[in-house]
Amino acid sequence: MRLREIFGTNLRRLRHASGLSQEELAHRAGINRNYVGLLERAANSPTLDTIERLAEELAVDPVQFFEKPSGR
Amino acid sequence: MRLREIFGTNLRRLRHASGLSQEELAHRAGINRNYVGLLERAANSPTLDTIERLAEELAVDPVQFFEKPSGR
Numbered sequence: 723m724r725l726r727e728i729f730g731t732n733l734r735r736l737r738h739a740s741g742l743s744q745e746e747l748a749h750r751a752g753i754n755r756n757y758v759g760l761l762e763r764a765a766n767s768p769t770l771d772t773i774e775r776l777a778e779e780l781a782v783d784p785v786q787f788f789e790k791p792s793g794r
Numbered sequence: 795m796r797l798r799e800i801f802g803t804n805l806r807r808l809r810h811a812s813g814l815s816q817e818e819l820a821h822r823a824g825i826n827r828n829y830v831g832l833l834e835r836a837a838n839s840p841t842l843d844t845i846e847r848l849a850e851e852l853a854v855d856p857v858q859f860f861e862k863p864s865g866r
Binding site: 724725726728729767768769770771772773774777783784785787788789 | 796797798800801839840841842843844845846849855856857859860861
């Protein structure tokens with residue numbers, strides 16, 4: 723499983739757990755509204771700074787984005 | 795501690811553990827020789843794809859780049 727896929731799968735799961743829509747999360751993190759969808763579909767490679775902003779808005783530890791879904 | 799600092803500190807620690815120089819790691823990961831040093835000093839924000847290549851060359855789980863040094 724590519725790291726993009728691990729990240730995207732975890733991003734979607736953690737966003738759902740937070741109750742935020744893709745648009746709400748994008749707005750809060752200051753990124754493009756379509757970009758969250760691209761990341762969840764593993765269609766783009768975010769920078770570490772973007773990953774940090776997403777973690778802050780979801781109130782999660784960034785390490786949670788990188789845990790393999792099968793291992794949970 | 796900013797995520798860049800956590801990443802950079804872990805990158806340096808894991809690179810030392812592998813016995814590779816910054817130049818050797820850069821060459822194997824196909825990135826600029828100076829870029830590894832920038833990342834270890836938290837002076838740049840790498841993409842997820844670069845993080846994946848570095849993890850592959852160091853033979854570590856990417857999650858290890860995001861564990862807080864104080865928690866180890």
